[in-house]
Amino acid sequence: MTVASPSDLQPPAPNNQGPSGQGQSLGLQPEGWLRYLSFSLDHKVIGLQYLICAFLFYFLGGALAGVIRTELASPISDFVSRETYNEVLTLHGTVMIFLWIVPVVNGAFGNYLIPFYVGARDMAFPRLNAVAFWLIPPAGILLISSYFIKGGAAQSGWTAYPPLSITTPALGQVIWILSVLLLGGSSIFGGINFIATILKLRRPGLQLMQLPMYCWAMLGTSILVVLSTPVLAGTLILLSFDIIAHTGFFNPALGGNVVVYQHLFWFYSHPAVYIMVLPAFGLVSEILPVHARKPLFGYTTMVYSILAIVVLGLVVWAHHMFTSGTPPWMRLFFTIATSFIAVPTGIKFFNWLATLWGGKIALNSAMLFACAFIVNFVFGGITGVALAQVPFDIHVHDTYFVVGHFHYIVYGGTVFVIFSSVYHWYPKFTGRMLNEDLGRLHFLLTFVGFNLCFAPQHWLGLNGMPRRVAEYDPAFTTWNQVSSVGALLMAISTLPFLINVVVSAFNGKPAGANPWNALTPEWLTSSPPPVENWIGEAPLVTHPYGYGTPADRIDLGNATGEQIWGDSRR
Amino acid sequence: MTSLAPATSNTPELSSGEATHGSSHAEQDHGAHSDARLFGLATFLVADGMTFAGFFAAYLTFKAVNPLPEGSNYQLELLLPSLNTLLLVISSFTFHRAGRGLLRGDGPSCRRWLLITAALGLAFLGGQMVEYFHLPFGLTDNLFASTFYALTGFHGLHVTLGVICILIVWWQTRSGGRIEATSPFGLEAAELYWHFVDGIWLVLFGILYLL
Numbered sequence: 001m002t003v004a005s006p007s008d009l010q011p012p013a014p015n016n017q018g019p020s021g022q023g024q025s026l027g028l029q030p031e032g033w034l035r036y037l038s039f040s041l042d043h044k045v046i047g048l049q050y051l052i053c054a055f056l057f058y059f060l061g062g063a064l065a066g067v068i069r070t071e072l073a074s075p076i077s078d079f080v081s082r083e084t085y086n087e088v089l090t091l092h093g094t095v096m097i098f099l100w101i102v103p104v105v106n107g108a109f110g111n112y113l114i115p116f117y118v119g120a121r122d123m124a125f126p127r128l129n130a131v132a133f134w135l136i137p138p139a140g141i142l143l144i145s146s147y148f149i150k151g152g153a154a155q156s157g158w159t160a161y162p163p164l165s166i167t168t169p170a171l172g173q174v175i176w177i178l179s180v181l182l183l184g185g186s187s188i189f190g191g192i193n194f195i196a197t198i199l200k201l202r203r204p205g206l207q208l209m210q211l212p213m214y215c216w217a218m219l220g221t222s223i224l225v226v227l228s229t230p231v232l233a234g235t236l237i238l239l240s241f242d243i244i245a246h247t248g249f250f251n252p253a254l255g256g257n258v259v260v261y262q263h264l265f266w267f268y269s270h271p272a273v274y275i276m277v278l279p280a281f282g283l284v285s286e287i288l289p290v291h292a293r294k295p296l297f298g299y300t301t302m303v304y305s306i307l308a309i310v311v312l313g314l315v316v317w318a319h320h321m322f323t324s325g326t327p328p329w330m331r332l333f334f335t336i337a338t339s340f341i342a343v344p345t346g347i348k349f350f351n352w353l354a355t356l357w358g359g360k361i362a363l364n365s366a367m368l369f370a371c372a373f374i375v376n377f378v379f380g381g382i383t384g385v386a387l388a389q390v391p392f393d394i395h396v397h398d399t400y401f402v403v404g405h406f407h408y409i410v411y412g413g414t415v416f417v418i419f420s421s422v423y424h425w426y427p428k429f430t431g432r433m434l435n436e437d438l439g440r441l442h443f444l445l446t447f448v449g450f451n452l453c454f455a456p457q458h459w460l461g462l463n464g465m466p467r468r469v470a471e472y473d474p475a476f477t478t479w480n481q482v483s484s485v486g487a488l489l490m491a492i493s494t495l496p497f498l499i500n501v502v503v504s505a506f507n508g509k510p511a512g513a514n515p516w517n518a519l520t521p522e523w524l525t526s527s528p529p530p531v532e533n534w535i536g537e538a539p540l541v542t543h544p545y546g547y548g549t550p551a552d553r554i555d556l557g558n559a560t561g562e563q564i565w566g567d568s569r570r
Numbered sequence: 571m572t573s574l575a576p577a578t579s580n581t582p583e584l585s586s587g588e589a590t591h592g593s594s595h596a597e598q599d600h601g602a603h604s605d606a607r608l609f610g611l612a613t614f615l616v617a618d619g620m621t622f623a624g625f626f627a628a629y630l631t632f633k634a635v636n637p638l639p640e641g642s643n644y645q646l647e648l649l650l651p652s653l654n655t656l657l658l659v660i661s662s663f664t665f666h667r668a669g670r671g672l673l674r675g676d677g678p679s680c681r682r683w684l685l686i687t688a689a690l691g692l693a694f695l696g697g698q699m700v701e702y703f704h705l706p707f708g709l710t711d712n713l714f715a716s717t718f719y720a721l722t723g724f725h726g727l728h729v730t731l732g733v734i735c736i737l738i739v740w741w742q743t744r745s746g747g748r749i750e751a752t753s754p755f756g757l758e759a760a761e762l763y764w765h766f767v768d769g770i771w772l773v774l775f776g777i778l779y780l781l
């Protein structure tokens with residue numbers, strides 16, 4: 001491959017002012033790092049605000065996981081009280097889902113990348129965007145503060161199933177609801193913005209089927225957000241009535257119906273698993289072609305798979321309720337529908353493999369995490385399909401098998417992609433490279449720790465260890481201790497990562513505009529990019545994956561967008 | 571609905587990307603795009619509609635599987651709510667008249683119809699209050715009573731917001747105000763929202779009162 005030295009595509013922007021002072025039109029914006037504490041309207045600043053804020057919550061959620069695994073290192077409840085264990089478990093799940101995964105893969109990377117990918121200078125509604133971000137810190141602080149009030153935080157898990165959520169201390173649960181409502185609102189505002197940006201703000205001449213795959217992933221995700229999150233909001237409002245006003249929507253003692261809660265809850269929360277994983281699919285589809293120097297395999301099938309997942313994802317929710325007295329016809333329908341999701345998911349999986357196949361693979365940290373994602377995800381996907389089969393699910397529902405399943409998807413899948421993305425885009429964010437040795441050490445510790453922590457949980461679950469309890473049968477001790485050691489390794493693995501991102505921000509090798517010789521539009525500008533993304537015209541990138549094609553051989557350092565993309569094939 | 575230049579409008583929440591840039595750059599790049607704000611609002615209304623859809627689904631399920639306990643009281647009168655339905659339907663047409671007035675450049679007519687629409691909305695709310703006070707059951711009496719109040723209350727909240735929006739629009743259509751024939755976004759947004767609230771009521775009326 002003869003990619004010319006990319007050097008600097010654009011003269012580096014000396015300050016944050018675009019030409020003719022567009023910077024001012026974004027309002028009174030502080031300069032330097034203070035921007036990140038301001039009500040900035042710049043999508044790149046907002047993206048990084050999401051990223052940093054979510055990482056802070058991630059470390060908190062991780063510490064909570066540490067408490068859980070410490071408690072579970074022995075079969076008796078000795079490290080914390082049972083009530084505290086329930087609170088910690090609930091906070092851990094809520095923080096990880098609503099304050100870490102969802103804001104990072106949607107808010108952070110979405111805001112940073114989508115305007116670049118559609119050739120726009122910002123999101124469709126910059127002010128709504130800033131509002132969406134600034135709902136998150138107060139919601140998070142509110143949630144955490146509930147731990148310190150009388151009665152403590154919510155104890156009913158991230159699902160808040162009644163009657164448990166009605167009978168545990170009320171104040172913590174109400175605060176939990178309020179905070180999830182705020183986070184849901186933030187998520188909906190974000191979703192509206194992404195849909196409008198992708199559909200309405202595309203650079204003239206850019207067709208939908210020419211967009212980088214992450215745009216499709218975010219479009220699909222945002223549709224799910226807009227359709228399902230409001231249902232959760234409505235449900236939680238009804239739940240709060242049950243708690244505060246003593247209505248009986250979900251209270252059997254008052255003639256209510258708990259199963260209705262479960263239906264409504266999972267109508268959001270199954271799509272929510274795709275809200276957490278579809279964007280990761282998109283991100284990994286950007287990363288693999290760059291480091292394998294090959295076009296993304298099967299672009300069109302990828303797009304239709306995403307759309308199929310969106311549609312199917314909306315009609316499979318009751319696979320979480322096979323033990324809730326669901327009638328046989330319902331079981332049948334939801335088993336079949338859920339099993340069908342394996343088809344588009346499998347298509348994506350094989351497309352990624354085919355992208356790698358015969359590529360010129362650079363096994364750097366970004367690629368290591370991306371490849372490990374494929375491995376972990378396929379395992380989690382297989383256990384998922386297994387769980388969709390009623391006879392099997394009845395055996396392992398609410399056991400550690402389920403915990404193993406979704407951690408393989410959410411951690412092994414999405415979190416691995418998040419790390420991969422950080423290694424991939426950090427040079428763009430900061431203008432400096434991350435240290436590869438530390439990156440590989442981080443990967444090794446994470447990969448070993450992760451599998452050590454979560455693989456044994458499948459075995460534990462199959463043998464009947466229930467989830468969400470602080471005590472267990474001593475027969476399960478050994479594998480729980482293995483799991484806890486894995487968790488310790490994962491905790492240690494964040495150290496090289498933290499050192500890397502902090503030290504490299506000051507001492508990293510200068511990255512230049514396009515250190516990976518990548519072809520997507522965010523690399524066709526300086527690192528970090530100027531306020532309105534490009535100096536001069538936005539490039540028209542119609543073949544974002546032209547690696548190994550004529551496009552790849554043009555002198556990227558001096559070419560214009562049109563020259564690069566004009567004669568290339570996807 | 572419109573293909574007007576986004577230009578100067580500065581609507582607090584939904585200011586468009588174009589509006590904040592307003593530079594030669596932005597015009598060059600986005601000039602060909604239509605205004606995304608109404609589209610954004612429509613997307614939001616889809617989300618809002620899903621909240622109602624969740625409530626409706628809950629109500630219908632309760633109705634299908636949770637029998638009303640012995641001796642509990644859940645009876646609805648039809649007369650007043652039917653009148654209310656009529657008011658709301660008419661108000662959709664009056665709002666439409668207001669919009670036509672604005673586009674014709676007939677400010678006074680536009681503002682008159684806006685006030686009529688707001689009055690109809692207020693009358694609806696008043697009617698609902700009267701109904702609330704005459705119903706023989708309270709919020710926590712039984713499952714259906716709770717669902718009834720939650721649903722109609724949530725919808726009433728939407729109507730209240732709508733009336734406030736109409737009054738704001740009315741204020742902004744005064745001569746020299748922000749909304750004019752060439753920049754009707756505010757009015758169009760409020761109108762879209764009002765039709766939505768109206769449509770939701772029709773579904774609600776069908777499910778809650780007629781079914």
Ligand code: HEM
Binds near residue numbers: 338
């Ligand atoms: C794609 C990303 C996925 C994510 C993020 C995910 C996440 C989750 C989560 C969080 C749970 C636990 C729910 C609880 O608290 O009980 C769960 C359970 C389940 N998942 Fe997945 N999952 C994914 C993929 C799949 C796939 C591909 C399938 C099947 C084809 C599947 C089938 C199931 C089933 C049937 C359960 C219910 C198990 C039970 O509660 O007994 N999942 N998943």
Ligand SMILES: [Cu+2]
Binds near residue numbers: 270273317319320
């Ligand atoms: Cu699911």
